Amino acid sequence: MHIRDCTEGDWPNVWPIVEDVVTAADTFVYDPAWPAEVAREVWLERPPGRTSVAVDHDGAVLGTAKMGANRPGPGSHVATASFMVAATARGRGVGRALCTDALDWARRRGFAAMQFNAVVETNTAAVALYLQLGFAVVGTVPQAFAHPRAGRVGLHVMHRFL
Numbered sequence: 001m002h003i004r005d006c007t008e009g010d011w012p013n014v015w016p017i018v019e020d021v022v023t024a025a026d027t028f029v030y031d032p033a034w035p036a037e038v039a040r041e042v043w044l045e046r047p048p049g050r051t052s053v054a055v056d057h058d059g060a061v062l063g064t065a066k067m068g069a070n071r072p073g074p075g076s077h078v079a080t081a082s083f084m085v086a087a088t089a090r091g092r093g094v095g096r097a098l099c100t101d102a103l104d105w106a107r108r109r110g111f112a113a114m115q116f117n118a119v120v121e122t123n124t125a126a127v128a129l130y131l132q133l134g135f136a137v138v139g140t141v142p143q144a145f146a147h148p149r150a151g152r153v154g155l156h157v158m159h160r161f162l
Contacts, residue, residue, distance in 0.1 A: 001054050001055065001056055001062060001093070001097055002055050002057075003052050003054050003097060003098060003101045004052065004053060004055065005050060005051070005052055005053075006044065006051040006052055006053045006064060010053050010061060011040055011044070013053075013060070013061040014043070014053060014064050015036050015040070016086075017061065017063065017064055017084050017085070018039050018064070018084055019036070020086070021084045022034065024148075025147075026120065026122070026123070026148055027120050027123045027126070028082075028084075029118050029145065029155075030042065043064070043066055044066075045066045045067065045068050048109070049066065049067060049068025049069070050066070051064065051065065051066045051067075052064065052065045052066075052067075052098065052101060052102070052105075054085075054089075054097055061086070062086055062094045063083065063085035063086060063089060063097075063098050064084050065081055065082065065083045065084075065099070065101070065102050066082050067080065067082075067102045067105055067106065068080065068081075070114075070117070077111060077112045077113075078111060078112060078114065078115050079102075079109075079111040079113070079114045080114065080115055080116060080117060081099070081106075081114060083095055083098045083099060083102075085098070090125075095125075095126070095129055096129055099129065099130070099133055100133070102114070103133070103162065107162045111162055112162060113159060113160060113161045113162055114159070114160055114162060115159045116130065116135070116156070116157065116159075117155075118144075118145070118155045118156075119157075119158050120145050120147065120155060120156075121140060121145075121153050121154040121155065122147055122150050122153050127156065127158075130158050133160070134160045135158040135159060135160040136158065136159060136160065137157070137158055138157050138158065139157045140154040140155065140156050141154060141155045141157070142154050
């Protein structure tokens with residue numbers, strides 16, 4: 001697996017991953033009704049942010065990440081990132097590789113920390129991975145996410161210094 005910057009030509013291979021994750025409505029706060037054009041505008045970061053893809057040896061897109069400053073101005077020293085992995089590639093280390101790459105990217109750009117603003121508490125695989133990578137749950141907004149099966153569940157705010 002190789003992680004590289006996402007190009008305009010990658011979108012046709014990234015969109016099915018984004019569409020699958022967003023329409024499942026169980027891990028992201030994005031609107032499942034978004035058309036591809038809206039999702040593309042949200043997912044593809046403009047510089048100085050970055051969108052990346054994880055590809056296998058044949059060039060197939062296994063997952064994608066987006067990263068940048070969490071907030072502008074006085075909050076711009078803290079990075080944020082989001083990750084999506086193709087259903088067929090889950091459990092193979094793609095999410096870990098994307099997250100590690102995003103942390104490295106943020107360090108190289110001088111960010112002091114990385115913060116995730118809305119990690120669905122029932123997304124136990126992501127929560128466990130982030131904890132393993134040194135993040136801490138610094139707070140949970142109760143019942144802030146309408147999960148399609150579990151009902152209203154909390155959204156964790158997770159943070160780690162770089």
